[in-house]
Amino acid sequence: xxxxxxxxxxxxxxxxxxxxxxxxxxxxxxxxxxxxxxxxxxxxxxxxxxxxxxxxxxxxxxxxxxxxxxxxxxxxxxxxxxxxxxxxxxxxxxxxxxxxxxxxxxxxxxxxxxxxxxxxxxxxxxxxxxxxxxxxxxxxxxxxxxxxxxxxxxxxxxxxxxxxxxxxxxxxxxxxxxxxxxxxxxxxxxxxxxxxxxxxxxxxxxxxxxxxxxxxxxxxxxxxxxxxxxxxxxxxxxxxxxxxxxxxxxxxxxxxxxxxxxxxxxxxxxxxxxxxxxxxxxx
Numbered sequence: 530x531x532x533x534x535x536x537x538x539x540x541x542x543x544x545x546x547x548x549x550x551x552x553x554x555x556x557x558x559x560x561x562x563x564x565x566x567x568x569x570x571x572x573x574x575x576x577x578x579x580x581x582x583x584x585x586x587x588x589x590x591x592x593x594x595x596x597x598x599x600x601x602x603x604x605x606x607x608x609x610x611x612x613x614x615x616x617x618x619x620x621x622x623x624x625x626x627x628x629x630x631x632x633x634x635x636x637x638x639x640x641x642x643x644x645x646x647x648x649x650x651x652x653x654x655x656x657x658x659x660x661x662x663x664x665x666x667x668x669x670x671x672x673x674x675x676x677x678x679x680x681x682x683x684x685x686x687x688x689x690x691x692x693x694x695x696x697x698x699x700x701x702x703x704x705x706x707x708x709x710x711x712x713x714x715x716x717x718x719x720x721x722x723x724x725x726x727x728x729x730x731x732x733x734x735x736x737x738x739x740x741x742x743x744x745x746x747x748x749x750x751x752x753x754x755x756x757x758x759x760x761x762x763x764x765x766x767x768x769x770x771x772x773x774x775x776x777x778x779x780x781x782x783x784x785x786x787x788x789x790x791x792x793x794x795x796x797x798x799x800x801x802x803x804x805x806x807x808x809x810x811x812x
Contacts, residue, residue, distance in 0.1 A: 553605070629670045
């Protein structure tokens, strides 16, 4: 296939080498990132209906709402699947220092990591399910091997909202969550195969629900107060990395395009969340 020019139509696709990953073109543009006070209040009231211990301050990292511009980029049509990740393993990805950051290589070497934590668990390892049980370091190494990178948080939200062809939906592709996402009310507690729900306006699948997705940024709860308006890349090094998109195990409010979550980049957190954490590739 011939290279696709960077002035292609929104949603144009191309393969990412021989990885099996299909990339979707996201034209550059401007959008409003985050949530208004009213939207956070609404999400908080929804949260209280499912968790009486819900705290409004846990949602305030979505504010203030602010204008952001991002350059054109490509993003994986789906989360990276087990089949696609297996190619990285089979190619010696865990043995090749060049694919790993210094911190990532140290972590993998010290802990004798040779594959995702949940790689052999039935119900999670079918070829067309998203790979899960991966640390941020593993996601980063895979992207480097594939010839890509992790998306920034701003890129991820822009794409989830449909980029320049977005329609202002609450979730990625619809304001009816069941149309576009697997979440606690419809997943029966199981991570599902990719591409089973409707895509968003750009042709991206599962940007809401199924598995949380690592992005490039370090997490800062107050970062939106000082975020630059052009291609923001997050705060300087912190303790946690940002996750986006919600999961098949989470409530509806976690599937909103503005929702933010975070975890340590290694596997030092509790094991359970890693059953629903994956990633997708950007370029």
